[in-house]
Amino acid sequence: MLTIKDYILVENLEEAYKLNQNINNVILGGTGWLKLQNRNIGKAIDLSNLGLDKIIEDDEKYVIGCMTTLRDIELNKSLNEFTKGAIKESLRHIVGVQFRNSVTIGGSIYSRFGFSDILTSLLTLDTYVEMYKGGIIPLKDFVDMKYDKDILVNIIIKKSKRLVGYSSFRNQTTDFPVLTCGVAILDNGKILASIGARPHRARVVEDNENILEVKSMENIEKFAKYVSNSLKFDSNMRASGEYRKHLTEVLVKRTLKNLVEVK
Numbered sequence: 001m002l003t004i005k006d007y008i009l010v011e012n013l014e015e016a017y018k019l020n021q022n023i024n025n026v027i028l029g030g031t032g033w034l035k036l037q038n039r040n041i042g043k044a045i046d047l048s049n050l051g052l053d054k055i056i057e058d059d060e061k062y063v064i065g066c067m068t069t070l071r072d073i074e075l076n077k078s079l080n081e082f083t084k085g086a087i088k089e090s091l092r093h094i095v096g097v098q099f100r101n102s103v104t105i106g107g108s109i110y111s112r113f114g115f116s117d118i119l120t121s122l123l124t125l126d127t128y129v130e131m132y133k134g135g136i137i138p139l140k141d142f143v144d145m146k147y148d149k150d151i152l153v154n155i156i157i158k159k160s161k162r163l164v165g166y167s168s169f170r171n172q173t174t175d176f177p178v179l180t181c182g183v184a185i186l187d188n189g190k191i192l193a194s195i196g197a198r199p200h201r202a203r204v205v206e207d208n209e210n211i212l213e214v215k216s217m218e219n220i221e222k223f224a225k226y227v228s229n230s231l232k233f234d235s236n237m238r239a240s241g242e243y244r245k246h247l248t249e250v251l252v253k254r255t256l257k258n259l260v261e262v263k
């Protein structure tokens with residue numbers, strides 16, 4: 001059971017940051033994950049009053065406030081046009097609409113869950129996290145950073161030109177994924193794949209050997225094999241490591257095929 005002694009609706013980020021330095025205090029996202037924990041919390045710090053529940057867009061980027069719900073991101077027309085529906089695809093399997101209406105992007109990305117669909121898909125985009133004290137950090141570096149008591153304020157997605165695609169595999173609808181797979185074809189022709197739920201945190205594999213310079217079906221298969229050979233896969237109650245490795249090849253191939261025109 002989660003027990004909260006005090007609840008504080010903060011007036012600014014400095015107040016939230018100071019309160020959060022106490023080991024017994026926590027920042028609240030949508031509490032989807034927190035409330036499953038067996039934990040005594042001193043002060044629960046609520047950022048709801050800080051206007052951080054919006055997606056703001058300009059010519060160069062999207063800035064997504066940490067309190068934005070997964071559902072608001074899933075339904076954002078511009079983001080979905082920019083990603084050709086890949087963002088929506090990476091969110092629509094998470095539990096259900098009511099759940100996605102309450103859980104936040106801040107809680108999701110700060111937590112860096114191994115099974116995270118949204119972490120996998122954001123890694124295929126030019127994404128950064130803006131931390132209150134730590135500043136702006138590329139998401140691919142943030143993934144490997146230790147948990148600290150900083151506050152994730154915004155997610156920034158730069159509008160670098162690229163084609164992205166997303167797919168995942170679940171044993172059963174709404175369950176945690178067995179494997180998550182994002183792919184991107186950058187403007188300079190480079191290809192990358194982001195694979196999560198291995199069951200470890202999502203990792204990006206780049207086509208450094210230019211396997212896909214010629215986008216033939218044969219080369220897509222080669223790249224899919226290259227991705228699965230580059231990563232470590234392990235077993236848990238949902239699937240074996242061997243199965244995940246095989247699935248990686250299948251999903252990378254399938255997702256890339258949808259993106260490139262194969263002659």
Ligand SMILES: Cc1cc2nc3c(=O)[nH]c(=O)nc-3n(C[C@H](O)[C@H](O)[C@H](O)COP(=O)(O)OP(=O)(O)OC[C@H]3O[C@@H](n4cnc5c(N)ncnc54)[C@H](O)[C@@H]3O)c2cc1C
Nearest residue numbers: 027029030031032033034066103104106107108116117152
């Ligand atoms: C039953 C269940 C099934 C799920 N299935 C999936 C799934 O299939 N795919 C998937 O991708 N995800 C899944 N999730 C994860 C979910 O999508 C959210 O990522 C998760 O609930 C965390 O978001 P939250 O807003 O609820 O965070 P909370 O539970 O409120 O917080 C989580 C952690 O993040 C910290 N935190 C929150 N906001 C901030 C911030 N701004 N700065 C710093 N720290 C912060 C909190 O202190 C806490 O430690 C599942 C979760 C649950 C409970």
